[in-house]
Amino acid sequence: MEDILFNYFPSAANIIWIILKIIAIVIPLMISVAYLTYFERKVIGYMQGRIGPNRVGYFGLLQPIADALKLMFKEIILPTKSNKFLFFLAPILTIAPAFAAWAVIPFDIGLVLADVNAGLLYILAMTSIAVYGVIIAGWASNSKYAFLGSLRSAAQIVSYEIAMGFSLVGVLMCANSLNLSQIVLGQSGGLSQWYIWPLFPLFIIYFISAVAETNRAPFDVAEGESEIVAGFHVEYSGMAFAVFFLAEYANMILVSMLAALMFLGGWLSPVEFIPDGAPWLFVKVGFLLFFFLWFRATFPRYRYDQIMRLGWKVFIPITLFWIVFIGIMMQTPYQGMFH
Amino acid sequence: MAEIKNYTMNFGPQHPAAHGVLRLVLEMDGEVIQRVDPHIGLLHRATEKLAENRTYLQSVPYMDRLDYVSMMMNEHAFVMTIEKMLDINVPIRAQYIRVMFDEITRVLNHLLWLGAHALDVGAMTVFLYAFREREDLFDCYEAVSGARMHAAYYRPGGVYRDLPETMPKFETTHKKNIKQVNKLNNNRQGSLLDFISDFTTRFPGYIDEYETLLTDNRIWKQRTVGIGVVSPERAIALGMTGPMLRGSGIEWDLRRKQPYEVYEQMKFDIPIGKEGDCYDRYLVRIEEMRESNKIIKQCIDWLRINPGPVISINNKIAPPSREEMKGDMEAMIHHFKLFTEGFHLPEGEAYAAVEHPKGEFGTYIISDGANKPYRLKIRAPGFPHLAALNEMTQGHMLSDLVAIIGTQDIVFGEIDR
Numbered sequence: 005m006e007d008i009l010f011n012y013f014p015s016a017a018n019i020i021w022i023i024l025k026i027i028a029i030v031i032p033l034m035i036s037v038a039y040l041t042y043f044e045r046k047v048i049g050y051m052q053g054r055i056g057p058n059r060v061g062y063f064g065l066l067q068p069i070a071d072a073l074k075l076m077f078k079e080i081i082l083p084t085k086s087n088k089f090l091f092f093l094a095p096i097l098t099i100a101p102a103f104a105a106w107a108v109i110p111f112d113i114g115l116v117l118a119d120v121n122a123g124l125l126y127i128l129a130m131t132s133i134a135v136y137g138v139i140i141a142g143w144a145s146n147s148k149y150a151f152l153g154s155l156r157s158a159a160q161i162v163s164y165e166i167a168m169g170f171s172l173v174g175v176l177m178c179a180n181s182l183n184l185s186q187i188v189l190g191q192s193g194g195l196s197q198w199y200i201w202p203l204f205p206l207f208i209i210y211f212i213s214a215v216a217e218t219n220r221a222p223f224d225v226a227e228g229e230s231e232i233v234a235g236f237h238v239e240y241s242g243m244a245f246a247v248f249f250l251a252e253y254a255n256m257i258l259v260s261m262l263a264a265l266m267f268l269g270g271w272l273s274p275v276e277f278i279p280d281g282a283p284w285l286f287v288k289v290g291f292l293l294f295f296f297l298w299f300r301a302t303f304p305r306y307r308y309d310q311i312m313r314l315g316w317k318v319f320i321p322i323t324l325f326w327i328v329f330i331g332i333m334m335q336t337p338y339q340g341m342f343h
Numbered sequence: 344m345a346e347i348k349n350y351t352m353n354f355g356p357q358h359p360a361a362h363g364v365l366r367l368v369l370e371m372d373g374e375v376i377q378r379v380d381p382h383i384g385l386l387h388r389a390t391e392k393l394a395e396n397r398t399y400l401q402s403v404p405y406m407d408r409l410d411y412v413s414m415m416m417n418e419h420a421f422v423m424t425i426e427k428m429l430d431i432n433v434p435i436r437a438q439y440i441r442v443m444f445d446e447i448t449r450v451l452n453h454l455l456w457l458g459a460h461a462l463d464v465g466a467m468t469v470f471l472y473a474f475r476e477r478e479d480l481f482d483c484y485e486a487v488s489g490a491r492m493h494a495a496y497y498r499p500g501g502v503y504r505d506l507p508e509t510m511p512k513f514e515t516t517h518k519k520n521i522k523q524v525n526k527l528n529n530n531r532q533g534s535l536l537d538f539i540s541d542f543t544t545r546f547p548g549y550i551d552e553y554e555t556l557l558t559d560n561r562i563w564k565q566r567t568v569g570i571g572v573v574s575p576e577r578a579i580a581l582g583m584t585g586p587m588l589r590g591s592g593i594e595w596d597l598r599r600k601q602p603y604e605v606y607e608q609m610k611f612d613i614p615i616g617k618e619g620d621c622y623d624r625y626l627v628r629i630e631e632m633r634e635s636n637k638i639i640k641q642c643i644d645w646l647r648i649n650p651g652p653v654i655s656i657n658n659k660i661a662p663p664s665r666e667e668m669k670g671d672m673e674a675m676i677h678h679f680k681l682f683t684e685g686f687h688l689p690e691g692e693a694y695a696a697v698e699h700p701k702g703e704f705g706t707y708i709i710s711d712g713a714n715k716p717y718r719l720k721i722r723a724p725g726f727p728h729l730a731a732l733n734e735m736t737q738g739h740m741l742s743d744l745v746a747i748i749g750t751q752d753i754v755f756g757e758i759d760r
Contacts, residue, residue: 221465
C-alpha cells in the first residue's frame with residue numbers, strides 16, 4: 005500500500021501516509037477509551053458485589069457505544085455569563101495533548117509515528133499543556149464550583165508534574181537517552197533488566213503521581229463528586245462533557261503506557277522463550293490500568309491540602325534522594341546494576 | 344492591591360453530599376470555611392400539624408416517615424408516649440420484639456450512615472457493601488410487617504402481630520434460575536427468628552469488612568481524625584445526644600440511663616469516644632453495631648422459648664382478634680369503634696423518648712381528652728446537631744464540611760418534620 009501511494013501520488017504521499025498512521029493510532033485509541041469505561045464499570049461493579057452494565061448487547065458490550073450516542077445527541081448548554089470562546093476552547097485544549105502525546109509512543113521496534121530523540125521531553129510538555137484545559141474550563145464557566153475545581157486541579161497537577169518529572173530523570177539517567185525506543189531497548193535481557201528494580205521507589209512515585217496527574221481517585225479533588233459536585237466540568241453537557249471524559253481516559257492509558265515503557269520493559273518479553281512484541285506492551289498497560297480502577301474502588305478521597313503535602317513533602321524529597329543515590333552508585337563498581 | 348474579600352457559596356439543596364435537601368450558605372475564604380448558615384424547611388411536611396387532625400393510630404405511619412432510615416424507632420417513641428398516658432402494660436413478648444426490632448433498626452440506620460459517610464469522603468465501595476446487608480434487614484421488616492421501609496408495626500399496647508413462622512422466599516424469574524434462587528433461599532427455610540439469627544452470626548464478619556476498608560486506612564484517618572472536634576462541655580451545651588455525645592466521651596444512653604421496655608435485662612456495652620472528632624464518632628457507631636448485634640442475639644434466644652401475646656388484651660386500645668370478631672358482638676363493636684373513632688387519651692401531657700440511632704428521639708403529647716392530640720411535638724435529635732454545624736466547621740475546609748455533615752448523620756425527614 006505504501007508503494008502504491010508513493011508511486012501514484014508522489015507529491016502528497018508523505019502527508020497522506022502520516023495521516024493514515026495517525027488514524028491507525030487514534031481510532032484504536034478511541035475504541036480502547038470507550039472500552040476502558042466499560043472495563044471500569046465491570047471491574048468496580050464486581051468489586052462492589054454488583055454486575056455492572058449487562059443490558060445493551062451481550063454482557064453489556066455495546067454500552068459504551070450507547071453512551072457515546074446518547075451524549076452526541078444531547079444539547080450542549082452554554083451558560084449565559086460564560087466566555088463562549090474559552091468555554092469551547094477548554095475541552096479541545098484538554099483532549100488535543102492527550103492524543104498528541106501518542107505521536108512518540110513506540111509500540112514495537114520501529115513501530116512509532118515520530119521517533120524523535122527528545123520523546124520524553126515532548127511527552128512531559130504535552131501532559132503539562134492539559135492543565136490549561138482544566139483551568140480554562142473552570143474559569144470560563146463562571147461558576148463557583150467549577151472555579152474551585154479548576155484551582156484545585158491547577159495546584160495539584162503542577163505539583164505532581166515535578167515529582168513525575170524527577171522520577172523520569174532517574175529513568176533517563178539509567179538509559180542515557182530521551183528516546184523512548186532507546187529506553188525500552190536499554191531494558192532488554194529479560195525480567196531482571198527492567199528499570200523497575202533499580203528504580204523501584206521512583207516507579208511507585210511515578211505511578212502515584214500519574215494517578216494524581218490524571219485526576220483519578222483518590223486524588224480526584226478536581227472533580228470531587230461529593231464536595232464540588234463535578235468540579236471544573238460541572239457546566240458542560242453533551243459532547244463537550246464527553247470530550248473531557250475521553251481526555252481523562254486517554255490520559256490514563258497514556259500514563260500507564262509510559263510506565264510500561266519506562267519501567268516494565270515496554271514490548272520486551274519477561275522471559276527468553278516467548279518472543280518480544282506489541283502484545284506484551286498491551287498486557288502490561290492493561291495490568292497497570294487495572295490498578296487505577298482498583299484504587300478508585302478502595303480508597304477514600306484525599307483532601308486538597310493533604311495532596312499538596314504528600315506531593316511536596318514526601319514525593320519530591322524521595323525522588324531527589326533517589327536520583328542522587330543513583331548518581332553516586334553509577335560512580336561505584338556497582339554501576340552495572342544501574343546499567 | 345485589590346482588596347481580598349470572602350465569597351458566598353451555595354451548598355445544596357441539590358448536592359450529592361447534602362443528604363437530602365440541606366441547603367447551606369457558606370462564607371468562604373478560598374477553600375476555608377468562615378461561616379456556615381444552614382437553611383432548613385425544604386422537606387417540611389407538617390407532621391405535627393397533621394397529627395392534630397388524625398386519630399392516634401392513624402398518626403403512627405407518619406412517624407415512619409420522619410426519620411426515614413430508622414422507621415420503627417420513631418414509631419416506638421410515639422407509641423410509648425401514648426402508652427404512658429394510657430398507663431397500660433405491654434406484654435413482655437411484645438417488649439422483646441420491640442427491642443429486637445429497635446436494634447435491627449439501629450443497625451439499618453448505622454449501615455446507611457456508614458455508607459453515606461464513606462461515600463462523602465470518597466470511598467464508594469463501603470456504600471454498596473452496607474446496602475447488601477440492609478437488604479437482609481429490610482427482608483426482616485417485610486416478613487414482620489409487609490412493608491420494607493415504612494412498617495407501621497408498633498401499635499399502642501404492643502406490636503401489630505407475632506413474628507411469622509416462615510420467611511418470604513425468592514421466586515424464579517427469567518433472570519434467576521432455580522439453582523440461583525435456591526442459593527438465595529438457603530437461609531430462609533426456617534422462621535423469621537432463624538433468618539435473623541443467621542444474620543447475626545454473619546454480621547460481625549461484615550463489620551470487619553467495612554473496618555478493613557476504613558479503620559486503619561491512612562487516607563480515611565487523615566480525613567476524619569481531628570475534624571469537627573466537639574469538647575464534652577460543648578457537646579452537652581449544644582444539646583447533642585446519641586453517638587454525637589458519646590463520641591465526645593460522655594457516657595449517656597437512654598437505654599441504660601432511663602431503661603424502657605426490657606433493656607434492663609440486656610447485656611451490652613456503651614462505647615464512648617475520647618477526642619470528639621469524626622473518627623471517634625465513626626468508631627463509636629461501628630462499635631454500636633456490634634453491640635446491637637449482641638442485643639438482637641439475646642432477644643432471639645428469649646423469643647424462641649417464650650411464646651405469648653404480643654399486644655394488649657385491653658380491647659379499648661388494641662383491636663380484638665379477627666377470629667373473635669366473627670362470633671362476638673362486643674368484639675365487633677370494639678373493632679368498629681377503634682377503627683373509626685379511635686381511642687381517647689385522658690386529659691394531660693406526657694413525654695417519652697427512646698435512644699434513637701441518632702440520639703434522643705422523643706414525642707410530647709398534650710391531650711384534651713379527645714381522640715387526637717391537642718398538640719404533638721417531636722424532638723428530633725438531628726435538629727440540635729445541625730444547629731452545631733457552624734461551630735463544628737470553624738476553620739475547616741470545604742472537604743471537611745462534607746465529612747462533618749456525614750458524621751452528624753443528618754436526615755431531613757426528622758429535622759424538617
